[in-house]
Amino acid sequence: xxxxxxxxxxxxxxxxxxxxxxxxxxxxxxxxxxxxxxxxxxxxxxxxxxxxxxxxxxxxxxxxxxxxxxxxxxxxxxxxxxxxxxxxxxxxxxxxxxxxxxxxxxxxxxxxxxxxxxxxxxxxxxxxxxxxxxxxxxxxxxxxxxxxxxxxxxxxxxxxxxxxxxxxxxxxxxxxxxxxxxxxxxxxxxxxxxxxxxxxxxxxxxxxxxxxxxxxxxxxxxxxxxxxxxxxxxxxxxxxxxxxxxxxxxxxxxxxxxxxxxxxxxxxxxxxxxxxxxxxxxxxxxxxxxxxxxxxxxxxxxxxxxxxxxxxxxxxxxxxxxxxxxxxxxxxxxxxxxxxxxxxxxxxxxxxxxxxxxxxxxxxxxxxxxxxxxxxxx
Amino acid sequence: xxxxxxxxxxxxxxxxxxxxxxxxxxxxxxxxxxxxxxxxxxxxxxxxxxxxxxxxxxxxxxxxxxxxxxxxxxxxxxxxxxxxxxxxxxxxxxxxxxxxxxxxxxxxxxxxxxxxxxxxxxxxxxxxxxxxxxxxxxxxxxxxxxxxxxxxxxxxxxxxxxxxxxxxxxxxxxxxxxxxxxxxxxxxxxxxxxxxxxxxxxxxxxxxxxxxxxxxxxxxxxxxxxxxxxxxxxxxxxxxxxxxxxxxxxxxxxxxxxxxxxxxxxxxxxxxxxxxxxxxxxxxxxxxxxxxxxxxxxxxxxxxxxxxxxxxxxxxxxxxxxxxxxxxxxxxxxxxxxxxxxxxxxxxxxxxxxxxxxxxxxxxxxxxxxxxxxxxxx
Ligand SMILES: [Zn+2]
Ligand SMILES: [Zn+2]
Numbered sequence: 001x002x003x004x005x006x007x008x009x010x011x012x013x014x015x016x017x018x019x020x021x022x023x024x025x026x027x028x029x030x031x032x033x034x035x036x037x038x039x040x041x042x043x044x045x046x047x048x049x050x051x052x053x054x055x056x057x058x059x060x061x062x063x064x065x066x067x068x069x070x071x072x073x074x075x076x077x078x079x080x081x082x083x084x085x086x087x088x089x090x091x092x093x094x095x096x097x098x099x100x101x102x103x104x105x106x107x108x109x110x111x112x113x114x115x116x117x118x119x120x121x122x123x124x125x126x127x128x129x130x131x132x133x134x135x136x137x138x139x140x141x142x143x144x145x146x147x148x149x150x151x152x153x154x155x156x157x158x159x160x161x162x163x164x165x166x167x168x169x170x171x172x173x174x175x176x177x178x179x180x181x182x183x184x185x186x187x188x189x190x191x192x193x194x195x196x197x198x199x200x201x202x203x204x205x206x207x208x209x210x211x212x213x214x215x216x217x218x219x220x221x222x223x224x225x226x227x228x229x230x231x232x233x234x235x236x237x238x239x240x241x242x243x244x245x246x247x248x249x250x251x252x253x254x255x256x257x258x259x260x261x262x263x264x265x266x267x268x269x270x271x272x273x274x275x276x277x278x279x280x281x282x283x284x285x286x287x288x289x290x291x292x293x294x295x296x297x298x299x300x301x302x303x304x305x306x307x308x309x310x311x312x313x314x315x316x317x318x319x320x321x322x323x324x325x326x327x328x329x330x331x332x333x334x335x336x337x338x339x340x341x342x343x344x345x346x347x348x349x350x351x352x353x354x355x356x357x358x359x360x361x362x363x364x365x366x367x368x369x370x371x372x373x374x375x376x377x378x
Numbered sequence: 379x380x381x382x383x384x385x386x387x388x389x390x391x392x393x394x395x396x397x398x399x400x401x402x403x404x405x406x407x408x409x410x411x412x413x414x415x416x417x418x419x420x421x422x423x424x425x426x427x428x429x430x431x432x433x434x435x436x437x438x439x440x441x442x443x444x445x446x447x448x449x450x451x452x453x454x455x456x457x458x459x460x461x462x463x464x465x466x467x468x469x470x471x472x473x474x475x476x477x478x479x480x481x482x483x484x485x486x487x488x489x490x491x492x493x494x495x496x497x498x499x500x501x502x503x504x505x506x507x508x509x510x511x512x513x514x515x516x517x518x519x520x521x522x523x524x525x526x527x528x529x530x531x532x533x534x535x536x537x538x539x540x541x542x543x544x545x546x547x548x549x550x551x552x553x554x555x556x557x558x559x560x561x562x563x564x565x566x567x568x569x570x571x572x573x574x575x576x577x578x579x580x581x582x583x584x585x586x587x588x589x590x591x592x593x594x595x596x597x598x599x600x601x602x603x604x605x606x607x608x609x610x611x612x613x614x615x616x617x618x619x620x621x622x623x624x625x626x627x628x629x630x631x632x633x634x635x636x637x638x639x640x641x642x643x644x645x646x647x648x649x650x651x652x653x654x655x656x657x658x659x660x661x662x663x664x665x666x667x668x669x670x671x672x673x674x675x676x677x678x679x680x681x682x683x684x685x686x687x688x689x690x691x692x693x694x695x696x697x698x699x700x701x702x703x704x705x706x707x708x709x710x711x712x713x714x715x716x717x718x719x720x721x722x723x724x725x726x727x728x729x730x731x732x733x734x735x736x737x738x739x740x741x742x743x744x745x746x747x748x749x750x751x752x753x754x755x756x
Contacts, residue, residue, distance in 0.1 A: 086692060318456070
């Protein structure tokens with residue numbers, strides 16, 4: 001299949017887990033994949049080539065933020081988001097539906113869409129399925145997400161059902177409004193909270209419409225870890241085998257490996273980037289906080305197995321110093337490391353699935369993560 | 379002369395301006411040179427290799443900041459400042475004298491030195507010539523600055539004279555306490571405000587002691603531009619021809635070219651880095667503020683003649699967006715550009731001096747800078 005067409009091929013499986021290959025208008029992506037979040041046209045504190053250097057091949061942009069600032073029409077006039085932020089690779093944009101409900105002020109939800117007030121300047125805006133498709137098209141998103149609504153957790157089942165059914169009507173309107181171009185894709189979003197029957201109803205509605213990929217939305221919003229896993233186990237088998245499956249907004253390393261084992265192919269989360277700005281680091285032997293005084297005199301690397309600049313060239317003592325002195329280089333290096341950690345984890349998962357050794361990998365992963373992070377040996 | 383010895387060679391002159399070559403324990407430096415400021419063990423918002431990529435070969439560290447956090451003993455235990463911050467090239471450290479008077483609280487100045495309170499945690503410290511030499515040695519400074527005092531401007535001439543004479547007594551103690559190592563150097567600091575007779579007295583005292591280089595201190599502290607130039611014209615000819623001359627804390631591009639034309643070889647200033655964090659950019663056609671709304675839709679580069687990533691790969695519109703959205707990438711890119719601008723300016727000055735065309739270069743420099751920064755042509 002030509003690289004100018006959007007395609008997805010499962011090349012190996014290991015239990016429910018899949019190794020896959022995605023072709024897009026902006027280049028290929030190996031799955032399972034983690035997409036760093038570039039909310040406002042930048043993966044915070046990272047040069048684009050540094051994001052690529054970690055192994056990232058696709059990033060996420062946020063419709064809600066970009067429509068408010070700098071504005072989708074402006075991005076389009078400047079050549080689209082790829083050129084604007086110098087990221088020539090694939091970009092997935094969310095629909096704005098989730099963030100408008102969590103960030104905007106004075107929201108009014110109707111069957112047509114959502115009117116809201118900008119959290120930046122108080123200006124009034126309307127988001128509908130049609131407008132969301134238009135914005136994501138103006139941004140030149142490689143993968144566009146259908147416009148949906150995500151109910152809060154916990155919520156009454158009837159409220160979750162009503163919300164899911166409205167999202168399915170919006171999914172139809174998104175499908176109809178989406179402008180098809182070779183190598184570009186529209187993903188539908190499965191909703192239904194933690195209720196298997198609602199998830200099944202949603203999966204049926206989406207597959208009837210037909211999308212290039214399917215997301216599982218409305219998880220990692222506060223429900224217990226076990227509830228998330230049970231929902232995945234009930235939902236993922238109902239999604240088409242030959243389409244990529246994307247678990248939105250997830251998550252911790254432990255969440256990701258569990259979801260990969262249950263057949264998820266794509267992830268995004270602010271955790272590695274946000275943690276990098278609050279001195280938190282993910283390592284193979286567990287998570288740590290560089291602000292802690294026990295790192296003050298530690299000449300050892302953050303994670304000896306990591307190839308990123310923070311680990312190859314600097315000590316924990318230096319990273320601790322940068323955090324304490326509130327130097328910008330602290331977030332720069334810790335974000336880089338965390339993104340490298342996530343990309344290395346995905347590469348390890350892909351290798352394990354390809355070798356049929358996912359179970360062994362997961363056992364080692366959990367045992368190593370549980371070791372904890374004492375001071376490095378002298 | 380071997381690279382393991384500290385040496386300075388003037389290889390060409392053009393009027394009072396000199397082209398020079400510095401050899402140090404940490405590598406060579408071509409002069410006139412601009413040293414980016416790495417106050418607390420990092421050139422703010424820059425990876426060390428990015429600093430080097432701009433053409434910078436020597437950076438400055440601040441004794442006052444580093445002695446308080448992380449502490450000179452700690453830096454020494456971690457292998458010295460070069461290793462701590464991953465800058466293998468030469469590092470010049472100031473003596474702490476200037477910053478203790480401008481930043482610290484509850485200062486008491488005696489003939490012995492200065493006792494003061496840390497601006498970070500209120501702890502009490504003592505800086506003397508001997509302690510300053512010890513700290514800079516622990517930091518492993520390639521170039522150590524003598525401990526001096528810089529009186530405020532304006533000040534009574536008698537106060538300036540008293541301060542200068544104390545600084546000269548401290549210079550002698552610094553010279554005696556400094557640990558000589560091959561490729562390392564101690565610079566004396568000329569003081570005396572804007573009074574030619576005091577500057578001459580200071581120059582005589584310093585040259586009698588003998589230093590590997592000579593700084594002009596106490597300028598760019600609020601005096602008029604013309605007063606600074608007149609002081610340089612009176613002072614520089616009194617400094618040894620065959621030693622590097624360093625104008626401390628200067629300055630704007632216009633200050634630097636004027637000082638080079640008067641025989642100065644070395645500069646440092648927070649201006650390019652600090653400006654990068656407040657949306658200000660230096661360009662060949664003048665200075666500008668990226669926060670200004672007129673850049674909002676400008677697809678053109680910040681400075682078409684600049685080779686830095688901010689100019690090669692992004693638009694003014696994107697830089698404006700980063701500034702407005704308070705994204706860390708904004709300071710990162712603008713700092714990089716400003717440092718590139720300063721390094722390019724120094725390279726142009728070195729080329730002009732080598733060709734004997736400094737006067738022509740300066741005329742073009744001033745005419746181009748005066749053009750101003752309208753929106754780039756479409
Ligand atoms: Zn790392
Ligand atoms: Zn530039």
